[in-house]
Amino acid sequence: MVSSLSIRVPSSAPADYPISYNKLVQLPESVLALIAFFTLFRFFKRYGLRQLLFLDDLQEDSLLIRRGYSRELDKAFRYLAWILFPSFIVEVAHKIIFFSTVKISLPCNVCPGNIPVNPIMFVLVLASWVYRTGVFLLVCVLFRLTCELQILRFEGLHKLFDGCESGAGVIFKEHVRIKKQLSFTSHRYRFFIISCLVTITVSQFGSLWLVLGFNNEKNFFNSGDLVICSAVQLSGAFLCLLGAARITHRAQGIVSIATRWQMSVASASTRIDQGKSHVPEADKTLASNAGENESDSSDIFLAISSQDSYSFQTRQALVAYLQHNNGGITLFGFALDRGLLHTLFAFEFSLVLWILSRVVVLS
Template identity: 65%
Template sequence: MNRNKSDVGQGDDTSNFKEPLLLQPSYARSTSLLCDELRSFRISLRWWALDHSTWIGKFVSYITFAFLAIFVPIVSSLPVWLQVPSSAFPIESTAFHLLVQFPESALAFLGFSTLTCFFRKYGLRQLLFLDALQEDTTFVRRGYTRELDKAFRYLAFILLPSFFVEIVHKVFFFSTVKISLPYVSEGFPLNSIVFVLVLGSWVYRTGVFLLVCVLFRLTCELQILRFEGLHKMFEGCGADGADIFHEHVRIRKQLSITSHRYRFFIIASLVVITASQFAALFMVLASKSDKNFFNSGDLLVCSTVQLSGFFLCLLGAARITHRAQGMAAVASRWHMSMTCATTGAEQGKQVEADFTPKSNCNETDSDDSSDLFISFPAQHPSNFQTRQALVSYLAYNNKGITLFGYALDRGLLHTLFAFEFSLVMWILSKVVVLSN
């Protein structure tokens, strides 16, 4: 695609644009400079022991995962450790504690295996499509730089509130129960050590899962920016059907790559979350004891984190699929306007007045991609056959994020909601039967 054409209407001076450091080939993937846009990602990967750039980093990563995601949850759930007073917790409290360990470790395993596979095959730059940004417009590159800067805000908005709630629950839990081991004196601070290990295990498992969700949403935001740039190409003067076609083919290729990379993670997460949520629902409804935050708070925190991370993925995929499906409507209006413009100067002026929106073209609704303002070019527009072929192509290639061929759009979200609601009603019917 010719960048000069695609930059028309952006309002940016490309000659004065300073190319980001992450696009310069002189910087390797492992470098972490002060002004490098990927510095926050690399620091986060090191803090979560997910740095696979060296053999030492890989070894530390695998050891940390085995210890915090497998060993600590298993050992902390052994009943021989805990001595729970009956007045403090009902017997179901230990069952609730065991219930949340499996989905948290399972989601951490999915996130860890996904990141390990990504880093081994692609690396961080290729995973975030940074190398392909050299072919994008100034509008897309600057927008993606802003998205990189605020990517971890979404992780913090989910992780920090849940972390404080988890601390309150664990403080009360470990101040009430007593952990004992043979050959260990009673004065040894065993409760404090286990408290720190359990809390660190929760932070690690939750952070690994949410990190994959943030990476997926960041990839979706990049493609949304590209669709906005494609929309501006329809609005620009002298928009050529061939340039629009090549740009859309490039976006579709990257959407296909993104769908192929994350489809197993999304489907497996859906299965794990569905199984854990309905097992928790069945256990809570079937239990005869009183429920409060201190005996079932783990379920609350676990459910909140799981659903927040998964909805982050679903909403990002649904947004980009909605944009992809709206491109056919945009192209149809562009084709109609350009066709009417060729019938004559007077008729073209009338059509331009009819299609001019009431608001400024730069203030369009982000969810409605069908509003289009056409500036008729001074030169001869694209011929009718090219425009008609482009409209037909966009009508039959309007999928965004797909899961084995099924578009992850609002229709699929409605289907998932109906499926989950049916499971809820089925569990309620079983609980009523068991209660009677």
């Protein structure tokens, strides 16, 4: 912020020489970094890293889920590196050109005239950019990592449905555990997601309005910061939104899997009952000759029938529970699913068309 306020364009530049969009970029970057910083501060003060990433609860998961979570942990920080390193290289190239062209002027009582201000500001600006960008992307990566853990647990839940020997009570307890952690994740990150979406939307459309509203020359010198800022903001937003949409889609899809599981078990029970009802004629003759065995077998059939009825009601109750508790990541009750993403896209696209229409009218 200090560098953007103390920039002076050389007097040898043309009168219509375009001023950099540096000031336009600094504000949203600082706001996003501030939101991310307070989010991390609250996380580590209240929960700690192990509780934030649900590392303590991994002891209750299978070895397959723990190994999958370890792979997702490595992949998450590779995402962070893939976004941060290329952006950093472009930022360094832009700042080299930028600080070799402009002049930084500070008050004499702050900095004596014999100190090279531009190189010092160059290093400080790069350090500030790395910190602000890294903090923002770190929170996005942590949220994406938490979503990937719940996706792995839903895959484990799917395997419980694949095995017909799994009881409804076991499946119910596992889903309650996943649902509880999804609720914790939604409450922890909802302020960060909403604040970042609002900030990014205002920043992107403000930049679009200013870029299209003026006929100045656009080049890497005056627009490089804007490109890098937009790329980082959109990358972080996509990390959060796509991760939330994936886990919400898995959570909503569990209902169809449970319904298919219920139908498969019920059909298997029906086939078994039909096989028992078709008793051969010779067996019926033997059964009529043994009066005592008839009473015992009827008691067994009544017990089996009662047990099947109870199992069916339990499975039906599980399906009904899943139908009413199939939400994933929510923002104040609104599921962050693909439908909400389509709504956000339509809203953003409408704003783009409105800005384009205003620019055409004003021009």
